[in-house]
């Protein structure tokens with residue numbers, strides 16, 4: 001592939017990647033014919049390095065490493081506009097979620113580390129309490145990002161107004177929630193990229 005500076009980049013396609021993504025996401029990725037309806041409806045497409053139609057194409061072409069290191073998989077908000085619009089019934093949002101999990105499980109450096117840190121912290125809190133607890137989420141996020149002072153003013157304002165309860169409450173049936181999480185990777189999106197097998 002030619003890069004903007006005129007140099008060439010060697011891409012090593014991983015053709016087993018398509019089968020793995022189809023199996024894990026349960027989506028018929030190979031039936032995509034690139035109508036671009038998903039990207040036309042995606043509110044984040046302009047911010048992404050690879051918009052949803054391109055992500056799907058990259059899965060088809062086995063461009064695993066590029067995709068699992070990309071920013072787009074972390075910028076996706078799971079709004080499912082793409083899934084709703086796909087004429088082939090591909091749940092594109094589910095594919096993107098699958099790619100995020102594969103990126104974490106494979107130890108790839110997240111293209112958007114802050115978003116990945118939020119993603120992991122959110123899931124950790126829900127796994128622990130069966131529901132969101134904002135104070136725990138903020139604490140875990142701060143530990144992961146080491147951004148101790150960011151948004152401090154806003155956070156204190158919410159605390160003072162009683163919008164952030166200090167003590168968490170667990171839901172009943174928390175063990176069932178825990179069971180749902182057993183296959184979810186908990187790896188931190190480290191800056192050191194091990195580039196694993198996913």
Ligand code: SF4
Pocket residue numbers: 031032033034035036037038039052053056085086087088089090092
């Ligand atoms: S809407 Fe569906 S068929 Fe069209 S490009 Fe997106 S994934 Fe492919």
Ligand code: SF4
Pocket residue numbers: 038041042043044045052075076077078079080081082083092093096
């Ligand atoms: S689910 Fe993600 S990829 Fe799909 S439209 Fe929403 S933001 Fe875009």
